[in-house]
Amino acid sequence: MDTEDMVLPLDPAGRTIQGSTQIWIDLDPDERYPFGGAFPWPPTNWDQDSQAGSPATDLPQQRAPLISAILQHRKPKLRTSPSSRAQLARPMIPLHRRLPSLACLAILTTFAAVVSAQSPTSRALATATVTTTVTATPTGAPPTCVPQYDCSSSPKGCLNNGLCEGKTCKCKPGFGGTDCALLSCGSPLTDPSQRPTVASGTGCSTCDDGFGGVNCNVCQTDAGCRSKPPSRTSFLGAEDMVCNKKPEVYFNAFMSCAVRTPELEGFFPGNYSLTVDLDPINKTMSAQLWLNKAEQFFCKMPECTLATTETDGIIKTKWDCPVLQCTCIEPTLLCGGIPGPVITLGPTINGLKGPFSLTCPHGSTDCDFFIGDLAGFFPTGLKMTECDMGECVFPSEIQSEITSVQKTMPPGVIACLAILGALVLILIVICSIAKRNQVVLSRTPYTLNTEAASLEFRNVGYTLNKDGLEVLKGISGAAPAGVVLAVMGPSGAGKSTLVDILAGKRKDGKVTGHILLNGKQVHESEIRRAVGFVDQEDTLPPTQTVYEAVLFSAMLRLPEAMPIFRVHERVAEVIEMLGLTHCSHRRIGNVTVRGISGGEKRRVSIALELITRPPILILDEPTSGLDSYSAHMVVEQLCKLAASKTTTVIMTIHQPRSDIFFMFDQTLVVSKGQALYFGPTDTAAEYFHRRGLECPKNYNIADYLLDIAMDQELVAKAKSFAGTDDEKTGLSTGHQTHVPGNIVSRRATTNGTHHGNPSDITHTSDNGQYETTVPMEESGSSGSSGSSTVSLPEVITAQKSQKTVYPTSFLTQLRVIMKRNWQTLIRDKSLLVLHLAVSIVLGLFIGGLYFAVPMDLGGFQNRAGSLFFMLALLGFSSISALGAFTETRTLFIKERSNGYYPPMPFVISTLLFDLIPLRIIPSLFMGCIAYFMIGLSPVVETFFKFLLILVLFNVATAMFCLVIAAAVRTTGVASLACSIVMLFMMLFGGFMINSGKIPDALTWIQYLSMFKYGFEALAVNEVATSKLIDNIQGVAFNVPGSLILQKLFGFDLGGFWKNMIVLIGFNVLFIAAFWAIVSLRLKERK
Incomplete structure (x- = not known):
């Protein structure tokens, strides 16, 4: 490459060199101006900045430094732009012919520079020595290569972050x-x-x-x-x-x-x-x-x-x-x-x-x-x-x-994780405290009851709150320790109401009167602990064997410190005493599954209460529904128990045969809420004979007493004799029994005879014998007694705030209940197998129906439909929680009333054995099968989010159904309510109606729908990250899934975690509501 230097005139007022040629000036750095670069000449917008012939010093400030540098302090190099170089190169002149012209041009330029230097005041024509590199390539001469730039050795390397x-x-x-x-x-x-x-x-x-x-x-x-x-x-x-x-x-x-x-x-x-x-x-x-x-x-x-x-x-x-x-x-x-x-x-x-x-x-x-x-x-x-x-x-x-x-976790999620961590920490602390209490109870000395107790009741009345109906009217009586007291009367006479009150059961109406345990007024919780109560209906776990049912009662009601082998010994003892050894390993059964007989079930119910050796055992219709032989066997066992002086037996009985009737020590006959007779069983016939009501020969005295109680004319006739014989001589039963000294009457007369005070139902004679006398008119009405009527809780309450004390710890209660629930789940496989089978079949069905959906417009519809359909299946399958809970609801009320355990362990066990095997596992089965068959997102994070949403949604709907089941007693009504609510939640779930198009008056309903949050979370998790590519009638289009979610459904694309948090909130809310309803509402009310 040939080069040559030349000196060209640079006119600040001019804009061309040799016509219209545009040049570039290369400035070499020196000690004063340490910069270099290439600048166009003439400067940009020259026409606006200067006039022809004006000196450089008259130019605007931003031009002056440049021109000063060029004209005074630098030796700039001149090079042309490609277009200008082409102009300078035409016509192509050989190098040897161009050298004289270039030399002349250089001499003229040098001379002009000297003249300019000698005349500093005249700068009209300024010249500068410039070195112009002119490239001339002779015809046929090969080009010379420029050395390649080496960035590794150059100090400046690669500019602009190269x-x-x-x-x-x-x-x-x-x-x-x-x-x-x-x-x-x-x-x-x-x-x-x-x-x-x-x-x-x-x-x-x-x-x-x-x-x-x-x-x-x-x-x-x-x-x-x-x-x-x-x-x-x-x-x-x-x-x-x-x-x-x-x-x-x-x-x-x-x-x-x-x-x-x-x-x-x-x-x-x-x-x-x-x-x-x-x-x-x-x-x-x-x-x-x-x-x-x-x-x-x-x-x-x-x-x-x-x-x-x-x-x-x-x-x-x-x-x-x-x-x-x-x-x-x-x-x-x-x-x-x-x-x-x-x-x-x-x-x-x-x-x-x-x-x-x-x-x-x-x-x-x-x-x-x-x-x-x-x-x-x-x-x-x-x-x-x-x-x-x-x-x-x-x-x-x-x-x-x-x-x-x-990509970063939202603050709401971080807060939820912090709360979850705090809850886990609290749970650990609670478990530590519970374990400590368990250890303390296991080291506490214990004793079992060995003596029977007496129970006395005075002027017991009961009135319904709704209509003010008086069910009981001042009934009085006593059950000395170690006796069998039978309460007889026709249906509706008030027998069951009376024994409920004596057992300390909660009643919806108003209870009045006095109840004394061993002659003392005590808190009703003391009475409940002293009394074993056998209800009229047998409420037993159908999947457990007789031995397991009795052992369940023993594990929860016997002291924590009692060795386990002693517990089993006590269970075997009770089973043998009641003649249940032959069926001890048979399942109890129910109306759908054949189990033990009715009489055996009654004896099992009795065994559940006898396991703790209660001082008093109260039974409501223990022979109801039994044949005569079974009834005789049950009563005989109860009489043997009372004869052992370890338990006092009080029972209601409807129509006993004669041999059973004379097994009772004392009898209380009730009619229309009034006491017709209370005294020794063998003097009842004589008592009514004195009032003109003689029992016919060869007639069952028990049946005759029921005839009197049912016939109001006979009742009136018996009352007409009251106040005549008794006022003169009084009625003495002639039956005397030794009783403990602590049940003697506090109102005994000085001479041992009864003087008609209605509250004086017991007294002792001079020789310490116990006698009873009940005139008809005394028990006829509480209002005529002359004594003040006091509310029963006010009489028996010594400490109103006293709570029920359980003999076992929380952890023991939870372990025993969970063991029974596990046995029920394994033995009654229908519900578990059905849920798992249905989840697998439905997963295959959904996967086959929506198999490998493409990423087109139809595929979007199928994706959204599959997600919503899965939620619908899970939501309606949760209604099965109603039936499952209904079966255990009655059992829980009965066991809670009899002091087995408090609500908390029952709630925890119910949730664990309903949610995990019946809700969470089926959700995972169906989700895993359908997800990959449909061809949803292969991203691992998206897959686990999908499963998490299904689980949270299914648990929330199941908890909602459990709340309804706990709040509504009728299964049919609860099922109807759940179905209707589910349908409305589906309607406002975001698939059937755009959330942004709902009328303003009804917009609030969507925020109560679990389907809305579940479906929106699933859709955002899956569809929002996809692109829909389709071709309709030859027109290709690409539609973001997020756009369809926004326009078609009105979803919030950034609301995934918000929806997750709301679903978690639903779960927490329903669990708290379920626990509150179980604790406050599921109580025995009679």
């Missing part, structure tokens, strides 16, 4: 050249080696269609992104690129903005712009600052984080980078390369360390560019306006992340 790979620079998009100092035009879709390059300071004159910006990196239209084949492929296959102009960045975005900073423009006037390269995948950013299209410096920001926040309704996307690395490009105006203001920013820019932030509000073209190290110069940051951002991405990439902020 990567040095070996000896060659790999430039970032938008930059080119051997050292990445040039601008690349065209578009980023073009191969980097094919992009045209221009020098910094000119900018790209043209970009490919659909692209813009300083270096043509910013896409403008989707068509521009589709103009050339993409350099990468989509995971969905054939997919066209689109231009994403939003602040959310998905692959690699570029931004070009104008910078408005008065602080900077005051020192360095001009047009500023900033280009930014955003790479969220590698979490990096790079930026370049431009002044009049000339790059001033570039920066690199690694380890950046992206977050989207909302403040005062304004959504902003913010990039935060803790590290900042900037490099000033010399010579540039900001870096001190060209004479100008005294201030130089080069050292400051090179020393920047960060932090750095870029904030762009959505829907705005303004952004804020803030550098912490420059806060002193720019306290408000660099204001960026007219921002143009764009990136060519696949639609699937846009939808693969709803927003980058969701």
